[in-house]
Amino acid sequence: MPAILSIRDLRKTYQGGLEALKGVSLDIEEGEILALLGPNGAGKTTLISIICGITTASSGTVTVAGHDIVDEFRAARALIGLVPQDIALEPFEKVRNTVRFSRGLFGKRRDDARVEDVLRRLSLWDRRDAQIKELSGGMKRRVLIAKALAHEPRVLFLDEPTAGVDVELRRDMWEIVAELKASGVTIILTTHYIEEAEAIADRVGVISRGRLLLVEEKARLMKRMGRKQLEVELTDPIPEIPPALARHRLRLSRDGRRLIFTYDRQGRRTGITALLNDVAAAGLVLRDVQTRQSSLEDIFVDLVHGEQA
Amino acid sequence: MNWLAIAAIYRFEMNRFFRTLMQSFLSPVLSTSLYFIVFGAAIGSRIREVEGISYGAFIVPGLVMLSVMTQALSNASFGIYFPKFIGTIYELLSAPVSFLEIVIGYVGAAATKALFIGAVILATASFFVDLSIAHPAAMVAFLLLTCFSFALLGFIIGIWAGNFEQLQIVPLLVVTPLVFLGGAFYSTSMLPPVWQKITLFNPVVYLVSGFRWSFFGMADVPVGWSLLAIALFTAACLTVIWWIFRTGWRIRS
Numbered sequence A: 001m002p003a004i005l006s007i008r009d010l011r012k013t014y015q016g017g018l019e020a021l022k023g024v025s026l027d028i029e030e031g032e033i034l035a036l037l038g039p040n041g042a043g044k045t046t047l048i049s050i051i052c053g054i055t056t057a058s059s060g061t062v063t064v065a066g067h068d069i070v071d072e073f074r075a076a077r078a079l080i081g082l083v084p085q086d087i088a089l090e091p092f093e094k095v096r097n098t099v100r101f102s103r104g105l106f107g108k109r110r111d112d113a114r115v116e117d118v119l120r121r122l123s124l125w126d127r128r129d130a131q132i133k134e135l136s137g138g139m140k141r142r143v144l145i146a147k148a149l150a151h152e153p154r155v156l157f158l159d160e161p162t163a164g165v166d167v168e169l170r171r172d173m174w175e176i177v178a179e180l181k182a183s184g185v186t187i188i189l190t191t192h193y194i195e196e197a198e199a200i201a202d203r204v205g206v207i208s209r210g211r212l213l214l215v216e217e218k219a220r221l222m223k224r225m226g227r228k229q230l231e232v233e234l235t236d237p238i239p240e241i242p243p244a245l246a247r248h249r250l251r252l253s254r255d256g257r258r259l260i261f262t263y264d265r266q267g268r269r270t271g272i273t274a275l276l277n278d279v280a281a282a283g284l285v286l287r288d289v290q291t292r293q294s295s296l297e298d299i300f301v302d303l304v305h306g307e308q309a
Numbered sequence B: 001m002n003w004l005a006i007a008a009i010y011r012f013e014m015n016r017f018f019r020t021l022m023q024s025f026l027s028p029v030l031s032t033s034l035y036f037i038v039f040g041a042a043i044g045s046r047i048r049e050v051e052g053i054s055y056g057a058f059i060v061p062g063l064v065m066l067s068v069m070t071q072a073l074s075n076a077s078f079g080i081y082f083p084k085f086i087g088t089i090y091e092l093l094s095a096p097v098s099f100l101e102i103v104i105g106y107v108g109a110a111a112t113k114a115l116f117i118g119a120v121i122l123a124t125a126s127f128f129v130d131l132s133i134a135h136p137a138a139m140v141a142f143l144l145l146t147c148f149s150f151a152l153l154g155f156i157i158g159i160w161a162g163n164f165e166q167l168q169i170v171p172l173l174v175v176t177p178l179v180f181l182g183g184a185f186y187s188t189s190m191l192p193p194v195w196q197k198i199t200l201f202n203p204v205v206y207l208v209s210g211f212r213w214s215f216f217g218m219a220d221v222p223v224g225w226s227l228l229a230i231a232l233f234t235a236a237c238l239t240v241i242w243w244i245f246r247t248g249w250r251i252r253s
């Protein structure tokens, strides 16, 4: 599948000399959801701002569906919708008017049915004639999304869409993202919530200090870097790890009922067989066995810390 | 040209105006009436006539110019500064619109508002004095050009301003004095000869004079000069706008 968004060696040095992007290259396929993870100041917003035309790049190129974002900015930008990180809305304007405005600004004819549809999908229809300043923070964020969707973009950027949003609204947003994906929209979102990336992304990119450390399919990433844990639950608690099991580098839970064994799935020999044999030989009676995959969060922390060290 | 975008900006800006229509309407009516009461009644009883025109009628063109200039300026500067201030400028920058389209939308809306207020003032004035307009087409042309050029200047100020103080300072320190000293309420021929020379460096003199000529057929400076002055002023503003467009000055980081 051809890339809908193609970023080549993008660099940005702000006035004052801060190098926010140090050569980022990335291809994004049509219809995928890419989550960009990275600590504060990593350059996520800078990257998005350049693609959307808010900031100018120092060097490098970006094309959207083959259109260069500088030379063919009209064609490129018409395909893009942006939900910015900071809520910025005209306080005295009515919800419906601001959404209509966005549609017009992107060169689309007025279409009240379309605007109604967007507002309904975001549960804003009841508040369509409210002034923006009368809305709660979460609703304002929905208005930003409605504005970004008003011109039917093919690529949607969500810059921390769920920052400061309650659990329920976050779930709603994930649902909206899933619907958009189903309708063929490509979505790039940044987030600090790793569970978010885990829940909705197809691919995950990790960016730190202006460099893209990796981009990989979420499942593969977790498989590649993921460590697993085996938890052995015992029928009767034990006070300490029996000497016969010492060579396995086990951890005993505080209540003495569970033995926790960490292993690498990629390894040829995981050591599970030997462990279970020794457990049986030690005369311990098993009640349950379960495994747990380490989360993206663990991977992320490892990566970013590894890079900073 | 993305006409739909221009229309969207224009409509959005006009909406702001309609939200406060009563204020927009009442304040020029009130201030014009006050001018007539104060200048017309108090000074007019002493001056009576300027160059064969009743003083009340004489000040009308100056009064209209004063309001139109300040309104065009403040509406345009506020119009573009406000999105910068509250952050909604992101949408303009990320939209498939060129700088020219943004300028047309904002400047067009600001000029429209100023024109509306100019018309309200003229209508109010006609309640107080007998107004005859010698050259209606020229009158409308001067009015339009003034609305447009001062809206351009306002747009530049709005782009340049980094805070609300800066937004106010040019109108306050430069434009208002120039307008008051520009013969809005007197004929420059009433000044001592030295001051008559000095006022020729004030661009507003040419605008007011030309506008007054379109009403009464008489002017402080030849009408050709007035046209030249407003053409030069507009060209200067357009040049600055073009430069901002080339460099992205104060817009894109």
Ligand SMILES: Nc1ncnc2c1ncn2[C@@H]1O[C@H](COP(=O)(O)OP(=O)(O)OP(=O)(O)O)[C@@H](O)[C@H]1O
Pocket: A014, A015, A016, A018, A019, A020, A038, A039, A040, A041, A042, A043, A044, A045, A046, A047, A085, B253
């Ligand atoms: N307009 C600007 N001028 C100068 N430096 C800037 C500007 N905008 C951002 N920076 C700097 O560039 C770097 C990257 O910032 P950016 O906003 O892209 O980070 P981010 O990954 O979005 O962070 P966060 O998670 O906090 O939103 C930071 O060091 C920031 O201070």
Ligand SMILES: [Mg+2]
Pocket: A044, A045, A046, A085, A159
């Ligand atoms: Mg950011």
